[in-house]
Amino acid sequence: MEKILEVKDLHVTFKTYGGTVQAVRGVDFHLYKGETLAIVGESGCGKSVTSSAIMRLIPSPPGKITAGKIVFKGQDLTRVSERKMRSIRGVDISMIFQDPMTALNPTLTIGTQLIEGLKQHKKISDKDARIRAIEMMELVGIPNPEERMKQYPHQFSGGMRQRIVIAIALICEPELLIADEPTTALDVTIQAQILELFEKIQEVTGVSIILITHDLGVVAKIADRIAVMYAGKIIETGNKREIFYKPQHPYTKGLLNSVPRLDTKGKLQPIDGTPPDLFSPPQGCPFTARCPFAMEVCNKVYPESTAVSDSHRVDCWLQDERAKQLLATMVTN
Amino acid sequence: MLKYILKKLLIMAITLWIIITLTFVLMVSVPGSPFNSEGNSNEIVQANLEKHYNLDKPIPVQYLLYLKSIVTLEFGPSISQPNQTVNDMIGRGFPISAELGIVTVIVALISGVTLGVLAALRHNGVIDYLSMGIAVLGISVPNFILATLLIQQLAVNLEWFPVATWKSPMHMVLPVLALATGPMAIIARLTRSTMLEVLTQDYIKMARAKGLSPWKIIVKHALRNALMPVITVMGTLLAGIMTGSFVIEQIFAIPGMGKYFVESINHRDYPVIMGTTVFYSAFLIIMLFLVDIAYGLLDPRIKVMKKEGE
Numbered sequence: 255m256e257k258i259l260e261v262k263d264l265h266v267t268f269k270t271y272g273g274t275v276q277a278v279r280g281v282d283f284h285l286y287k288g289e290t291l292a293i294v295g296e297s298g299c300g301k302s303v304t305s306s307a308i309m310r311l312i313p314s315p316p317g318k319i320t321a322g323k324i325v326f327k328g329q330d331l332t333r334v335s336e337r338k339m340r341s342i343r344g345v346d347i348s349m350i351f352q353d354p355m356t357a358l359n360p361t362l363t364i365g366t367q368l369i370e371g372l373k374q375h376k377k378i379s380d381k382d383a384r385i386r387a388i389e390m391m392e393l394v395g396i397p398n399p400e401e402r403m404k405q406y407p408h409q410f411s412g413g414m415r416q417r418i419v420i421a422i423a424l425i426c427e428p429e430l431l432i433a434d435e436p437t438t439a440l441d442v443t444i445q446a447q448i449l450e451l452f453e454k455i456q457e458v459t460g461v462s463i464i465l466i467t468h469d470l471g472v473v474a475k476i477a478d479r480i481a482v483m484y485a486g487k488i489i490e491t492g493n494k495r496e497i498f499y500k501p502q503h504p505y506t507k508g509l510l511n512s513v514p515r516l517d518t519k520g521k522l523q524p525i526d527g528t529p530p531d532l533f534s535p536p537q538g539c540p541f542t543a544r545c546p547f548a549m550e551v552c553n554k555v556y557p558e559s560t561a562v563s564d565s566h567r568v569d570c571w572l573q574d575e576r577a578k579q580l581l582a583t584m585v586t587n
Numbered sequence: 588m589l590k591y592i593l594k595k596l597l598i599m600a601i602t603l604w605i606i607i608t609l610t611f612v613l614m615v616s617v618p619g620s621p622f623n624s625e626g627n628s629n630e631i632v633q634a635n636l637e638k639h640y641n642l643d644k645p646i647p648v649q650y651l652l653y654l655k656s657i658v659t660l661e662f663g664p665s666i667s668q669p670n671q672t673v674n675d676m677i678g679r680g681f682p683i684s685a686e687l688g689i690v691t692v693i694v695a696l697i698s699g700v701t702l703g704v705l706a707a708l709r710h711n712g713v714i715d716y717l718s719m720g721i722a723v724l725g726i727s728v729p730n731f732i733l734a735t736l737l738i739q740q741l742a743v744n745l746e747w748f749p750v751a752t753w754k755s756p757m758h759m760v761l762p763v764l765a766l767a768t769g770p771m772a773i774i775a776r777l778t779r780s781t782m783l784e785v786l787t788q789d790y791i792k793m794a795r796a797k798g799l800s801p802w803k804i805i806v807k808h809a810l811r812n813a814l815m816p817v818i819t820v821m822g823t824l825l826a827g828i829m830t831g832s833f834v835i836e837q838i839f840a841i842p843g844m845g846k847y848f849v850e851s852i853n854h855r856d857y858p859v860i861m862g863t864t865v866f867y868s869a870f871l872i873i874m875l876f877l878v879d880i881a882y883g884l885l886d887p888r889i890k891v892m893k894k895e896g897e
Contacts, residue, residue, distance in 0.1 A: 375798060
């Protein structure tokens, strides 16, 4: 399968008065054409920063991509000029934001906001742009698009606004769509509708999607592959079945255990402790302090990535042969 | 919308009536009369004059007569300069004052917004500190001090501009500068702070994610939202510019309405006081009304709220 995006060893830092925050510390992942990759992790693990970095929308200063490559269709986005980047944003790569209540400009009509991206990038007449906008509004399921185009964001409900945001993101037919927690700010019933819309859009347009979320329910519904992020690193990646049924990293297991379930009784098992301070991240595995299986080596050296299968990789010392032998002897004893 | 405007008009009329009444009360309670300053007129002449101007009638009757003159817009002749009517004075003075006022508002708005936007875009940079420094100076220095400084430096010492009067565009520069600096500073500071806030909004990030040019993002997306509070203070700023113009017109000997207004109070020239006050207040009230309407034009949410309020 063709890789549309490849992120290699990405580092992003933010300079603050308190010191330098290492928000993203060497992230590697790739995305195949037409698939949906979910990046999951708790708040502050660097997933939104990673997505902003791909769009080169990190506020700079204080943010900076200090190392790594973001290869999109053969070109390294960390090296292209801002002008070139502007011609990529919205055209090749689009982004959907978390809160549809604030993502639309309150003083411009929906129509204007839909069309302006199209007018910016393509030579298109006002009439054709309007026709295209109406098409998009129909695609995302907005009734009476012609009427609705003349209205302002405050005349739309939250779910309808998110549909508009999605229509805006897709109007120039991008190949990659980055959705940063697209359903977090919505009601559960609306969430389901929006997720169905994502599936429909992917079917119709074949767009590749990076979905940033902390909601494993969302992931289970629409992701093909999953990358689990913790403290600025991707600690485990695999396809949906592998992550949900055969999680390897203790953090991934903890994350899955902390989801409320209807079919089993008993107390919810949260992960004890808090993530490390990214002003001075630990040398070894950042999860050591919270990990029930922590060993001496975990604190000192970051584990190398181990392939569990062709598609499943994990960064954990428990994968090391020596640790496996140790576990085996412990069990026999 | 029509109902809203009618309601507003009624409120405006009531406001104006209150101002007229207050002015009348103040006017009759201030000691002195238009004829005292002459010093040489005898009692019979004075009595005749008072009779001629209806000043011998009981105060409630005088009040009604004033109201009548306002409703018919006939303020009658001036007392100190009997050969001109109040309407003549307003007709002659107002275009000049309006010219001064309009140029001042335009200069203050354009320079204030520009300074504010530049400061916000270069937040904590040299331009930011420089323009905010100018703004603080502009707010703290009263316009009459600025006016005299400008005359001393630019007109007397350097001889770049004429010292006073109102004849050519060159004559406008100093009075407009003196009058516009304060409002400009207020607008600049306000624009900067709202602009800084707007620039962190999600819809700005969204506009960037669309690949729009920085210019489009600032003008189309940011400025429109950032200008809302500026529109709000425009009402008070207009009042400030108007009262400021009384002083500035005196300093620069500009034959605008402010001159007649100040002189009329000194001379207890009742019809002129009344006429100019009513004119000024009506003007200001209408301007505030226009500001209200402009608000609705810039922010669609406000228009709808008014509709729902009907």
